[in-house]
Amino acid sequence: MEQIIVNGVVLSATYALVALGITLIFSIMNLLNFAHGQILMIGGFMVYYVYGVFGLPYAVALPVAAVVTGLIGFGFEVLLFRRVVRVATREENSMLLAVGTALLLENLALFGFGEKQRGVPSIVGGVYRVGAAFLPAGRLLVVLIALALIVALLLFVQYTRPGRAMRALAQDREVTYLMGVDVERISALGFALGAGLAGIAGGLLVTLSGVNAGIGTALSTKAFIMIMIGGAGVVAGAILGAVVLGFAEAVGYALIPGSTTYLLIFVGLILFLVLRPQGIMGKPQR
Amino acid sequence: MYFECRDLCVHYDKVQALDRVSLAAQQGEVVALLGANGAGKSTTLRAITGLTRASRGEIWFEDTRIDRLPPAAIVARGIAMVPEGRHIYPFMSVRDNLLMGAYLRRDTAGIRRDLDRVFARFPRVRERLNQQAGTLSGGEQEMVVVGRALMARPRLLLLDEPSLGLAPMVVRDIARLIGDVNREDNVTIILVEQNARMALKVSGRAYVLETGRIGLAGGSAELAGDDHIRRLYLGG
Ligand SMILES: Nc1ncnc2c1ncn2[C@@H]1O[C@H](COP(=O)(O)OP(=O)(O)O)[C@@H](O)[C@H]1O
Ligand SMILES: [Mg+2]
Numbered sequence: 001m002e003q004i005i006v007n008g009v010v011l012s013a014t015y016a017l018v019a020l021g022i023t024l025i026f027s028i029m030n031l032l033n034f035a036h037g038q039i040l041m042i043g044g045f046m047v048y049y050v051y052g053v054f055g056l057p058y059a060v061a062l063p064v065a066a067v068v069t070g071l072i073g074f075g076f077e078v079l080l081f082r083r084v085v086r087v088a089t090r091e092e093n094s095m096l097l098a099v100g101t102a103l104l105l106e107n108l109a110l111f112g113f114g115e116k117q118r119g120v121p122s123i124v125g126g127v128y129r130v131g132a133a134f135l136p137a138g139r140l141l142v143v144l145i146a147l148a149l150i151v152a153l154l155l156f157v158q159y160t161r162p163g164r165a166m167r168a169l170a171q172d173r174e175v176t177y178l179m180g181v182d183v184e185r186i187s188a189l190g191f192a193l194g195a196g197l198a199g200i201a202g203g204l205l206v207t208l209s210g211v212n213a214g215i216g217t218a219l220s221t222k223a224f225i226m227i228m229i230g231g232a233g234v235v236a237g238a239i240l241g242a243v244v245l246g247f248a249e250a251v252g253y254a255l256i257p258g259s260t261t262y263l264l265i266f267v268g269l270i271l272f273l274v275l276r277p278q279g280i281m282g283k284p285q286r
Numbered sequence: 287m288y289f290e291c292r293d294l295c296v297h298y299d300k301v302q303a304l305d306r307v308s309l310a311a312q313q314g315e316v317v318a319l320l321g322a323n324g325a326g327k328s329t330t331l332r333a334i335t336g337l338t339r340a341s342r343g344e345i346w347f348e349d350t351r352i353d354r355l356p357p358a359a360i361v362a363r364g365i366a367m368v369p370e371g372r373h374i375y376p377f378m379s380v381r382d383n384l385l386m387g388a389y390l391r392r393d394t395a396g397i398r399r400d401l402d403r404v405f406a407r408f409p410r411v412r413e414r415l416n417q418q419a420g421t422l423s424g425g426e427q428e429m430v431v432v433g434r435a436l437m438a439r440p441r442l443l444l445l446d447e448p449s450l451g452l453a454p455m456v457v458r459d460i461a462r463l464i465g466d467v468n469r470e471d472n473v474t475i476i477l478v479e480q481n482a483r484m485a486l487k488v489s490g491r492a493y494v495l496e497t498g499r500i501g502l503a504g505g506s507a508e509l510a511g512d513d514h515i516r517r518l519y520l521g522g
Binding site for chain 1: 335336337357358361362366367369373375376377378382385386387389390434438
Protein backbone atom coordinates (compact mmCIF):
# COMPACT_ATOMS: atom_id res chain seq x y z
CA MET A 1 0.00 0.00 0.00
CA GLU A 2 2.65 2.51 1.00
CA GLN A 3 4.68 1.47 -2.04
CA ILE A 4 1.75 2.34 -4.29
CA ILE A 5 1.52 5.79 -2.73
CA VAL A 6 5.25 6.38 -3.09
CA ASN A 7 5.22 5.30 -6.73
CA GLY A 8 2.09 7.33 -7.36
CA VAL A 9 3.72 10.47 -6.00
CA VAL A 10 6.82 9.98 -8.15
CA LEU A 11 4.78 9.45 -11.31
CA SER A 12 2.33 12.27 -10.54
CA ALA A 13 5.07 14.83 -10.02
CA THR A 14 6.78 13.99 -13.30
CA TYR A 15 3.51 13.78 -15.19
CA ALA A 16 2.49 17.16 -13.85
CA LEU A 17 5.44 18.69 -15.70
CA VAL A 18 4.24 17.00 -18.87
CA ALA A 19 0.66 18.15 -18.38
CA LEU A 20 1.68 21.71 -17.52
CA GLY A 21 3.87 21.92 -20.62
CA ILE A 22 1.15 20.78 -22.96
CA THR A 23 -1.39 22.99 -21.19
CA LEU A 24 0.83 26.03 -21.61
CA ILE A 25 1.10 25.44 -25.36
CA PHE A 26 -2.57 24.58 -25.65
CA SER A 27 -3.79 27.72 -23.94
CA ILE A 28 -1.40 30.16 -25.59
CA MET A 29 -1.50 28.79 -29.13
CA ASN A 30 -4.88 27.06 -29.00
CA LEU A 31 -2.96 24.06 -30.27
CA LEU A 32 -2.88 20.48 -29.08
CA ASN A 33 0.82 19.66 -29.31
CA PHE A 34 0.86 16.17 -30.75
CA ALA A 35 4.67 16.22 -30.66
CA HIS A 36 4.77 16.64 -26.89
CA GLY A 37 5.72 13.01 -26.25
CA GLN A 38 8.40 13.11 -28.92
CA ILE A 39 9.89 16.24 -27.35
CA LEU A 40 9.90 14.37 -24.05
CA MET A 41 11.70 11.50 -25.74
CA ILE A 42 14.34 13.89 -27.09
CA GLY A 43 14.84 15.23 -23.56
CA GLY A 44 15.35 11.67 -22.37
CA PHE A 45 17.98 11.04 -25.03
CA MET A 46 19.80 14.28 -24.19
CA VAL A 47 20.19 13.08 -20.62
CA TYR A 48 21.13 9.62 -21.84
CA TYR A 49 23.97 11.04 -23.94
CA VAL A 50 25.23 13.86 -21.74
CA TYR A 51 24.97 11.98 -18.45
CA GLY A 52 24.89 8.30 -19.40
CA VAL A 53 27.35 8.26 -22.30
CA PHE A 54 29.61 11.30 -21.90
CA GLY A 55 29.59 10.99 -18.12
CA LEU A 56 28.91 14.64 -17.35
CA PRO A 57 26.99 15.35 -14.12
CA TYR A 58 23.21 14.98 -14.15
CA ALA A 59 23.04 18.63 -13.05
CA VAL A 60 24.49 19.51 -16.46
CA ALA A 61 22.52 16.95 -18.47
CA LEU A 62 19.08 18.06 -17.31
CA PRO A 63 19.57 21.73 -18.25
CA VAL A 64 20.95 20.60 -21.61
CA ALA A 65 17.77 18.59 -22.16
CA ALA A 66 15.70 21.66 -21.22
CA VAL A 67 17.58 24.00 -23.52
CA VAL A 68 17.64 21.67 -26.52
CA THR A 69 13.94 20.86 -26.30
CA GLY A 70 13.13 24.51 -25.54
CA LEU A 71 14.92 25.51 -28.72
CA ILE A 72 13.00 22.86 -30.65
CA GLY A 73 9.74 24.33 -29.35
CA PHE A 74 10.91 27.85 -30.14
CA GLY A 75 11.90 26.82 -33.65
CA PHE A 76 8.60 25.03 -34.25
CA GLU A 77 6.65 28.13 -33.27
CA VAL A 78 8.72 30.62 -35.22
CA LEU A 79 9.23 28.55 -38.37
CA LEU A 80 6.03 26.54 -38.60
CA PHE A 81 3.12 27.23 -36.31
CA ARG A 82 3.23 31.03 -36.35
CA ARG A 83 2.44 31.15 -40.04
CA VAL A 84 -0.10 28.36 -40.01
CA VAL A 85 -1.98 29.72 -37.00
CA ARG A 86 -2.16 33.11 -38.72
CA VAL A 87 -3.28 32.07 -42.19
CA ALA A 88 -5.22 28.90 -41.37
CA THR A 89 -8.96 29.21 -41.34
CA ARG A 90 -9.50 25.85 -39.66
CA GLU A 91 -8.02 24.41 -36.49
CA GLU A 92 -7.35 21.12 -38.28
CA ASN A 93 -4.50 22.77 -40.17
CA SER A 94 -2.38 23.41 -37.11
CA MET A 95 -3.35 20.02 -35.71
CA LEU A 96 -2.10 18.26 -38.82
CA LEU A 97 1.08 20.28 -38.66
CA ALA A 98 1.55 19.16 -35.05
CA VAL A 99 1.14 15.53 -36.06
CA GLY A 100 3.69 16.14 -38.79
CA THR A 101 6.22 17.54 -36.34
CA ALA A 102 5.69 14.49 -34.12
CA LEU A 103 6.46 12.13 -37.00
CA LEU A 104 9.43 14.25 -37.99
CA LEU A 105 10.97 14.13 -34.52
CA GLU A 106 10.31 10.44 -34.16
CA ASN A 107 11.99 9.58 -37.45
CA LEU A 108 14.92 11.86 -36.77
CA ALA A 109 15.32 10.14 -33.41
CA LEU A 110 15.17 6.69 -34.96
CA PHE A 111 17.78 7.79 -37.45
CA GLY A 112 20.05 9.52 -34.97
CA PHE A 113 19.60 7.50 -31.78
CA GLY A 114 18.67 4.06 -33.10
CA GLU A 115 15.92 1.72 -31.95
CA LYS A 116 17.47 0.44 -28.73
CA GLN A 117 15.97 0.97 -25.31
CA ARG A 118 18.41 3.11 -23.34
CA GLY A 119 18.77 3.61 -19.62
CA VAL A 120 21.05 5.62 -17.35
CA PRO A 121 22.82 4.77 -14.09
CA SER A 122 21.00 6.02 -11.00
CA ILE A 123 21.69 9.67 -10.31
CA VAL A 124 22.24 9.26 -6.56
CA GLY A 125 22.74 6.14 -4.48
CA GLY A 126 20.82 5.10 -1.42
CA VAL A 127 17.29 4.07 -0.54
CA TYR A 128 14.92 5.62 2.00
CA ARG A 129 12.27 3.70 3.85
CA VAL A 130 8.86 5.31 4.03
CA GLY A 131 6.84 3.11 6.35
CA ALA A 132 6.82 -0.23 4.63
CA ALA A 133 7.78 1.23 1.25
CA PHE A 134 11.14 1.80 -0.39
CA LEU A 135 12.00 5.12 -1.94
CA PRO A 136 15.28 5.14 -3.83
CA ALA A 137 17.07 8.45 -3.35
CA GLY A 138 17.09 8.96 -7.14
CA ARG A 139 13.30 8.93 -7.21
CA LEU A 140 13.09 11.31 -4.30
CA LEU A 141 15.35 13.66 -6.21
CA VAL A 142 13.10 13.37 -9.26
CA VAL A 143 10.08 14.32 -7.16
CA LEU A 144 11.87 17.26 -5.60
CA ILE A 145 13.08 18.60 -8.95
CA ALA A 146 9.62 18.20 -10.47
CA LEU A 147 7.91 19.92 -7.55
CA ALA A 148 10.41 22.78 -7.55
CA LEU A 149 9.85 23.35 -11.27
CA ILE A 150 6.08 23.22 -10.90
CA VAL A 151 6.18 25.84 -8.17
CA ALA A 152 8.59 27.97 -10.20
CA LEU A 153 6.34 27.79 -13.26
CA LEU A 154 3.23 28.70 -11.29
CA LEU A 155 5.00 31.68 -9.73
CA PHE A 156 6.33 32.75 -13.13
CA VAL A 157 2.93 32.65 -14.77
CA GLN A 158 1.22 34.35 -11.85
CA TYR A 159 3.63 37.10 -10.92
CA THR A 160 5.95 38.06 -13.76
CA ARG A 161 5.26 40.39 -16.67
CA PRO A 162 5.78 37.79 -19.42
CA GLY A 163 3.81 35.31 -17.32
CA ARG A 164 0.91 37.73 -17.12
CA ALA A 165 1.15 38.29 -20.86
CA MET A 166 0.90 34.52 -21.40
CA ARG A 167 -2.23 34.34 -19.29
CA ALA A 168 -3.62 37.30 -21.19
CA LEU A 169 -2.86 35.68 -24.51
CA ALA A 170 -4.60 32.51 -23.42
CA GLN A 171 -7.75 34.42 -22.53
CA ASP A 172 -8.08 36.95 -25.33
CA ARG A 173 -5.54 37.07 -28.11
CA GLU A 174 -6.85 40.16 -29.86
CA VAL A 175 -7.12 42.37 -26.82
CA THR A 176 -3.62 41.32 -25.87
CA TYR A 177 -2.37 42.91 -29.09
CA LEU A 178 -4.09 46.10 -27.91
CA MET A 179 -2.19 46.02 -24.61
CA GLY A 180 1.01 46.40 -26.63
CA VAL A 181 2.15 42.83 -26.07
CA ASP A 182 4.51 41.47 -28.70
CA VAL A 183 2.20 38.51 -29.22
CA GLU A 184 4.56 36.65 -31.55
CA ARG A 185 7.42 36.83 -29.07
CA ILE A 186 5.32 35.72 -26.13
CA SER A 187 3.87 32.84 -28.16
CA ALA A 188 7.35 31.63 -29.07
CA LEU A 189 8.42 31.98 -25.45
CA GLY A 190 5.41 29.98 -24.30
CA PHE A 191 6.02 27.26 -26.84
CA ALA A 192 9.68 27.08 -25.81
CA LEU A 193 8.76 26.92 -22.15
CA GLY A 194 6.18 24.18 -22.69
CA ALA A 195 8.61 22.15 -24.77
CA GLY A 196 11.43 22.72 -22.28
CA LEU A 197 9.22 21.39 -19.49
CA ALA A 198 8.55 18.32 -21.60
CA GLY A 199 12.29 17.93 -22.13
CA ILE A 200 12.94 18.11 -18.42
CA ALA A 201 10.17 15.62 -17.74
CA GLY A 202 11.81 13.33 -20.28
CA GLY A 203 15.15 13.80 -18.58
CA LEU A 204 13.55 12.81 -15.27
CA LEU A 205 11.62 9.87 -16.67
CA VAL A 206 14.68 8.39 -18.32
CA THR A 207 16.10 7.78 -14.85
CA LEU A 208 12.96 5.86 -13.90
CA SER A 209 12.13 3.84 -16.96
CA GLY A 210 14.68 4.54 -19.71
CA VAL A 211 13.94 5.85 -23.17
CA ASN A 212 13.64 4.69 -26.77
CA ALA A 213 12.83 6.49 -29.99
CA GLY A 214 9.32 5.06 -30.12
CA ILE A 215 7.89 6.14 -26.76
CA GLY A 216 6.67 9.54 -27.98
CA THR A 217 3.19 8.58 -29.05
CA ALA A 218 2.45 6.73 -25.83
CA LEU A 219 3.67 9.72 -23.82
CA SER A 220 1.61 12.18 -25.90
CA THR A 221 -1.40 9.97 -25.29
CA LYS A 222 -0.73 10.13 -21.57
CA ALA A 223 -0.48 13.90 -21.78
CA PHE A 224 -3.83 14.06 -23.59
CA ILE A 225 -5.41 11.78 -20.98
CA MET A 226 -4.21 14.07 -18.20
CA ILE A 227 -5.60 17.23 -19.72
CA MET A 228 -8.84 15.48 -20.64
CA ILE A 229 -9.28 14.36 -17.04
CA GLY A 230 -8.38 17.73 -15.58
CA GLY A 231 -9.89 19.98 -18.23
CA ALA A 232 -7.96 21.37 -21.18
CA GLY A 233 -6.30 24.73 -20.68
CA VAL A 234 -6.67 24.87 -16.92
CA VAL A 235 -3.49 24.82 -14.85
CA ALA A 236 -5.05 23.29 -11.76
CA GLY A 237 -6.75 20.74 -14.01
CA ALA A 238 -3.43 19.73 -15.54
CA ILE A 239 -1.96 19.02 -12.13
CA LEU A 240 -5.05 17.15 -11.02
CA GLY A 241 -5.05 15.07 -14.21
CA ALA A 242 -1.41 14.19 -13.61
CA VAL A 243 -2.15 13.04 -10.07
CA VAL A 244 -5.10 10.95 -11.19
CA LEU A 245 -3.11 9.28 -13.96
CA GLY A 246 0.03 8.85 -11.85
CA PHE A 247 -1.90 7.07 -9.11
CA ALA A 248 -3.99 5.04 -11.55
CA GLU A 249 -0.77 3.72 -13.05
CA ALA A 250 0.82 3.06 -9.66
CA VAL A 251 -2.25 1.14 -8.48
CA GLY A 252 -2.61 -0.68 -11.79
CA TYR A 253 0.97 -1.84 -11.99
CA ALA A 254 0.89 -3.11 -8.42
CA LEU A 255 -2.40 -4.99 -8.61
CA ILE A 256 -3.20 -5.75 -12.26
CA PRO A 257 -1.08 -7.71 -14.73
CA GLY A 258 0.82 -5.74 -17.36
CA SER A 259 -1.02 -4.05 -20.16
CA THR A 260 -4.49 -4.43 -18.68
CA THR A 261 -3.89 -1.27 -16.64
CA TYR A 262 -4.08 1.04 -19.63
CA LEU A 263 -7.04 -0.81 -21.04
CA LEU A 264 -8.88 -0.07 -17.79
CA ILE A 265 -7.65 3.53 -17.76
CA PHE A 266 -9.03 4.06 -21.26
CA VAL A 267 -12.37 2.49 -20.43
CA GLY A 268 -12.56 4.63 -17.30
CA LEU A 269 -11.62 7.74 -19.27
CA ILE A 270 -14.30 7.16 -21.89
CA LEU A 271 -16.98 6.66 -19.26
CA PHE A 272 -15.75 9.75 -17.44
CA LEU A 273 -15.78 11.91 -20.59
CA VAL A 274 -19.30 10.82 -21.43
CA LEU A 275 -20.40 12.14 -18.05
CA ARG A 276 -18.17 15.21 -17.96
CA PRO A 277 -16.74 16.09 -21.37
CA GLN A 278 -15.02 19.26 -20.20
CA GLY A 279 -12.98 17.45 -17.52
CA ILE A 280 -13.05 17.95 -13.78
CA MET A 281 -12.05 21.62 -13.74
CA GLY A 282 -12.70 22.50 -17.36
CA LYS A 283 -14.61 25.52 -18.46
CA PRO A 284 -17.74 24.78 -20.43
CA GLN A 285 -17.34 25.62 -24.10
CA ARG A 286 -17.72 29.29 -24.89
CA MET B 287 -3.71 67.63 -38.13
CA TYR B 288 -3.24 65.80 -34.82
CA PHE B 289 -4.86 62.59 -36.00
CA GLU B 290 -6.03 61.76 -39.48
CA CYS B 291 -7.21 58.90 -41.69
CA ARG B 292 -6.91 59.60 -45.40
CA ASP B 293 -8.85 57.59 -47.98
CA LEU B 294 -8.83 54.47 -45.89
CA CYS B 295 -9.95 51.27 -47.65
CA VAL B 296 -10.30 47.94 -45.92
CA HIS B 297 -11.20 44.65 -47.56
CA TYR B 298 -12.19 41.41 -45.87
CA ASP B 299 -11.26 38.92 -48.56
CA LYS B 300 -13.24 40.32 -51.45
CA VAL B 301 -15.79 42.29 -49.48
CA GLN B 302 -14.95 45.95 -49.15
CA ALA B 303 -15.77 47.15 -45.64
CA LEU B 304 -14.35 50.69 -45.91
CA ASP B 305 -14.33 52.84 -49.02
CA ARG B 306 -12.07 55.88 -48.91
CA VAL B 307 -12.87 56.87 -45.35
CA SER B 308 -11.26 60.12 -44.28
CA LEU B 309 -11.63 61.51 -40.80
CA ALA B 310 -9.60 63.66 -38.49
CA ALA B 311 -9.37 64.79 -34.90
CA GLN B 312 -7.74 67.85 -33.35
CA GLN B 313 -5.86 67.43 -30.12
CA GLY B 314 -8.33 67.50 -27.23
CA GLU B 315 -11.42 66.82 -29.31
CA VAL B 316 -14.13 64.23 -28.77
CA VAL B 317 -15.16 62.98 -32.19
CA ALA B 318 -18.11 60.65 -32.65
CA LEU B 319 -18.31 58.02 -35.37
CA LEU B 320 -21.89 56.97 -35.93
CA GLY B 321 -23.59 54.54 -38.23
CA ALA B 322 -25.87 51.54 -38.44
CA ASN B 323 -24.82 48.01 -37.68
CA GLY B 324 -22.28 46.82 -40.25
CA ALA B 325 -21.46 50.32 -41.52
CA GLY B 326 -17.75 49.85 -40.82
CA LYS B 327 -17.26 51.64 -37.50
CA SER B 328 -15.39 48.83 -35.79
CA THR B 329 -13.36 48.20 -38.92
CA THR B 330 -12.24 51.83 -38.88
CA LEU B 331 -11.01 51.56 -35.29
CA ARG B 332 -9.35 48.20 -35.98
CA ALA B 333 -7.50 49.69 -38.92
CA ILE B 334 -6.26 52.55 -36.73
CA THR B 335 -4.76 50.16 -34.16
CA GLY B 336 -3.35 47.81 -36.80
CA LEU B 337 -5.57 44.84 -35.93
CA THR B 338 -6.87 44.97 -39.49
CA ARG B 339 -4.69 46.14 -42.36
CA ALA B 340 -5.87 48.91 -44.65
CA SER B 341 -5.55 48.01 -48.31
CA ARG B 342 -5.27 51.66 -49.23
CA GLY B 343 -4.95 55.01 -47.53
CA GLU B 344 -2.86 56.47 -44.78
CA ILE B 345 -3.19 57.00 -41.05
CA TRP B 346 -1.27 59.77 -39.35
CA PHE B 347 -0.88 60.42 -35.65
CA GLU B 348 1.25 63.20 -34.18
CA ASP B 349 3.07 63.71 -37.46
CA THR B 350 3.97 60.02 -37.87
CA ARG B 351 2.51 57.65 -40.38
CA ILE B 352 1.31 54.63 -38.42
CA ASP B 353 -0.66 52.47 -40.86
CA ARG B 354 2.23 50.10 -41.51
CA LEU B 355 3.18 49.59 -37.87
CA PRO B 356 2.30 46.47 -35.86
CA PRO B 357 -0.33 46.95 -33.13
CA ALA B 358 2.22 46.94 -30.31
CA ALA B 359 4.11 49.83 -31.90
CA ILE B 360 0.89 51.78 -32.44
CA VAL B 361 -0.10 51.29 -28.81
CA ALA B 362 3.39 52.35 -27.76
CA ARG B 363 2.87 55.63 -29.63
CA GLY B 364 -0.03 56.54 -27.37
CA ILE B 365 -3.18 55.09 -28.90
CA ALA B 366 -5.42 52.88 -26.77
CA MET B 367 -8.59 51.14 -27.84
CA VAL B 368 -11.49 49.66 -25.93
CA PRO B 369 -12.88 47.12 -28.36
CA GLU B 370 -16.50 46.31 -28.94
CA GLY B 371 -18.07 43.92 -26.49
CA ARG B 372 -16.11 44.58 -23.31
CA HIS B 373 -13.19 42.26 -23.68
CA ILE B 374 -11.97 41.94 -20.12
CA TYR B 375 -9.73 39.03 -19.20
CA PRO B 376 -12.39 37.00 -17.41
CA PHE B 377 -10.09 34.67 -15.46
CA MET B 378 -7.72 37.39 -14.29
CA SER B 379 -8.15 39.48 -11.21
CA VAL B 380 -9.32 43.04 -11.70
CA ARG B 381 -5.87 44.19 -10.61
CA ASP B 382 -4.10 42.08 -13.24
CA ASN B 383 -6.54 43.34 -15.86
CA LEU B 384 -5.57 46.91 -15.02
CA LEU B 385 -1.87 46.05 -14.95
CA MET B 386 -2.13 44.55 -18.44
CA GLY B 387 -3.11 48.02 -19.60
CA ALA B 388 0.23 49.30 -18.32
CA TYR B 389 2.12 46.46 -20.01
CA LEU B 390 4.44 48.72 -21.99
CA ARG B 391 5.24 51.02 -19.09
CA ARG B 392 8.25 50.61 -16.83
CA ASP B 393 7.65 53.50 -14.44
CA THR B 394 6.49 51.58 -11.38
CA ALA B 395 5.74 54.72 -9.40
CA GLY B 396 3.71 56.20 -12.24
CA ILE B 397 1.77 52.96 -12.65
CA ARG B 398 0.91 53.00 -8.97
CA ARG B 399 -0.24 56.62 -9.22
CA ASP B 400 -2.41 55.82 -12.22
CA LEU B 401 -3.92 52.83 -10.43
CA ASP B 402 -4.93 55.20 -7.67
CA ARG B 403 -6.46 57.54 -10.22
CA VAL B 404 -8.50 54.66 -11.66
CA PHE B 405 -9.65 53.79 -8.14
CA ALA B 406 -10.59 57.38 -7.45
CA ARG B 407 -12.59 57.44 -10.64
CA PHE B 408 -14.20 54.03 -10.08
CA PRO B 409 -14.46 53.28 -6.35
CA ARG B 410 -16.36 50.08 -7.19
CA VAL B 411 -13.31 48.79 -9.07
CA ARG B 412 -11.14 49.16 -6.00
CA GLU B 413 -13.58 47.12 -3.91
CA ARG B 414 -13.31 44.26 -6.40
CA LEU B 415 -9.57 44.44 -6.98
CA ASN B 416 -8.83 40.79 -6.22
CA GLN B 417 -12.01 39.39 -7.71
CA GLN B 418 -11.98 37.53 -11.02
CA ALA B 419 -13.03 40.11 -13.58
CA GLY B 420 -15.45 37.71 -15.26
CA THR B 421 -17.68 37.81 -12.18
CA LEU B 422 -18.32 41.57 -12.46
CA SER B 423 -21.53 43.13 -13.77
CA GLY B 424 -21.60 44.62 -17.27
CA GLY B 425 -21.25 48.18 -16.01
CA GLU B 426 -18.35 47.24 -13.74
CA GLN B 427 -16.65 45.40 -16.58
CA GLU B 428 -16.96 48.51 -18.73
CA MET B 429 -15.22 50.48 -15.98
CA VAL B 430 -12.43 47.91 -15.86
CA VAL B 431 -11.84 47.96 -19.63
CA VAL B 432 -11.86 51.76 -19.73
CA GLY B 433 -9.60 51.83 -16.66
CA ARG B 434 -7.32 49.31 -18.35
CA ALA B 435 -7.06 51.48 -21.46
CA LEU B 436 -6.29 54.54 -19.31
CA MET B 437 -3.50 52.64 -17.55
CA ALA B 438 -1.58 52.88 -20.83
CA ARG B 439 -1.71 56.70 -20.51
CA PRO B 440 -3.01 57.12 -24.04
CA ARG B 441 -3.17 60.46 -25.78
CA LEU B 442 -5.74 59.11 -28.22
CA LEU B 443 -8.49 56.83 -26.93
CA LEU B 444 -10.73 54.81 -29.25
CA LEU B 445 -13.99 53.61 -27.71
CA ASP B 446 -16.11 51.07 -29.59
CA GLU B 447 -19.74 51.17 -28.42
CA PRO B 448 -19.07 51.55 -24.71
CA SER B 449 -22.79 51.91 -23.99
CA LEU B 450 -23.79 48.65 -25.68
CA GLY B 451 -26.11 46.60 -23.51
CA LEU B 452 -25.89 48.86 -20.47
CA ALA B 453 -28.82 50.25 -18.49
CA PRO B 454 -29.69 53.93 -19.21
CA MET B 455 -28.35 55.01 -15.84
CA VAL B 456 -25.00 53.34 -16.51
CA VAL B 457 -24.92 54.90 -19.99
CA ARG B 458 -25.17 58.31 -18.33
CA ASP B 459 -22.17 57.40 -16.14
CA ILE B 460 -20.23 56.39 -19.23
CA ALA B 461 -21.10 59.64 -20.97
CA ARG B 462 -19.88 61.62 -17.96
CA LEU B 463 -16.75 59.50 -17.82
CA ILE B 464 -15.92 60.24 -21.47
CA GLY B 465 -16.16 63.96 -20.80
CA ASP B 466 -14.04 63.67 -17.66
CA VAL B 467 -11.30 61.68 -19.29
CA ASN B 468 -11.22 64.07 -22.20
CA ARG B 469 -10.92 67.17 -20.01
CA GLU B 470 -8.99 66.01 -16.96
CA ASP B 471 -6.50 63.72 -18.66
CA ASN B 472 -6.39 65.76 -21.85
CA VAL B 473 -7.10 62.68 -23.96
CA THR B 474 -8.37 63.00 -27.52
CA ILE B 475 -11.26 60.59 -28.03
CA ILE B 476 -12.89 58.90 -30.99
CA LEU B 477 -16.20 57.50 -29.86
CA VAL B 478 -18.00 54.87 -31.92
CA GLU B 479 -21.64 54.55 -30.98
CA GLN B 480 -24.98 53.32 -32.16
CA ASN B 481 -26.45 55.34 -29.34
CA ALA B 482 -26.32 58.52 -31.42
CA ARG B 483 -28.14 60.61 -28.84
CA MET B 484 -25.48 60.02 -26.21
CA ALA B 485 -22.59 60.29 -28.67
CA LEU B 486 -23.77 63.60 -30.10
CA LYS B 487 -24.13 64.99 -26.60
CA VAL B 488 -20.57 64.26 -25.50
CA SER B 489 -18.78 64.93 -28.80
CA GLY B 490 -17.91 68.19 -30.52
CA ARG B 491 -17.95 66.83 -34.05
CA ALA B 492 -19.30 63.69 -35.64
CA TYR B 493 -18.98 61.56 -38.75
CA VAL B 494 -21.67 59.25 -40.03
CA LEU B 495 -20.60 56.07 -41.79
CA GLU B 496 -23.00 54.59 -44.33
CA THR B 497 -22.00 51.17 -45.67
CA GLY B 498 -18.30 51.87 -45.60
CA ARG B 499 -18.37 55.52 -46.63
CA ILE B 500 -18.53 58.77 -44.75
CA GLY B 501 -22.03 59.99 -45.54
CA LEU B 502 -22.25 63.05 -43.33
CA ALA B 503 -19.91 65.02 -41.13
CA GLY B 504 -20.28 68.12 -39.02
CA GLY B 505 -20.63 69.68 -35.62
CA SER B 506 -22.47 67.38 -33.22
CA ALA B 507 -24.98 70.05 -32.24
CA GLU B 508 -25.98 70.67 -35.87
CA LEU B 509 -26.15 66.95 -36.62
CA ALA B 510 -28.39 66.43 -33.62
CA GLY B 511 -30.77 68.94 -35.21
CA ASP B 512 -30.49 67.46 -38.69
CA ASP B 513 -33.73 65.93 -39.95
CA HIS B 514 -32.01 63.03 -41.69
CA ILE B 515 -30.07 62.11 -38.56
CA ARG B 516 -33.11 62.49 -36.36
CA ARG B 517 -35.09 60.13 -38.55
CA LEU B 518 -32.35 57.53 -38.91
CA TYR B 519 -30.58 57.51 -35.57
CA LEU B 520 -32.54 59.44 -32.99
CA GLY B 521 -35.94 57.88 -33.48
CA GLY B 522 -37.88 60.82 -35.03
N1 LIG C 1 -13.68 39.55 -39.85
C1 LIG C 1 -14.53 39.88 -40.85
N2 LIG C 1 -14.59 39.12 -41.97
C2 LIG C 1 -15.42 39.45 -42.97
N3 LIG C 1 -16.24 40.50 -42.96
C3 LIG C 1 -16.24 41.28 -41.88
C4 LIG C 1 -15.38 41.01 -40.76
N4 LIG C 1 -15.60 41.97 -39.82
C5 LIG C 1 -16.53 42.79 -40.33
N5 LIG C 1 -16.92 42.40 -41.56
C6 LIG C 1 -17.90 43.07 -42.42
O1 LIG C 1 -17.47 44.39 -42.62
C7 LIG C 1 -18.55 45.28 -42.54
C8 LIG C 1 -18.30 46.32 -41.46
O2 LIG C 1 -18.31 45.67 -40.20
P1 LIG C 1 -18.02 46.45 -38.84
O3 LIG C 1 -16.83 47.30 -39.03
O4 LIG C 1 -17.97 45.46 -37.75
O5 LIG C 1 -19.31 47.37 -38.70
P2 LIG C 1 -19.88 48.15 -37.44
O6 LIG C 1 -18.86 48.17 -36.37
O7 LIG C 1 -20.19 49.51 -37.95
O8 LIG C 1 -21.12 47.43 -37.02
C9 LIG C 1 -19.78 44.43 -42.31
O9 LIG C 1 -20.42 44.22 -43.55
C10 LIG C 1 -19.25 43.17 -41.74
O10 LIG C 1 -20.07 42.10 -42.09
MG1 LIG D 1 -19.00 47.41 -34.51
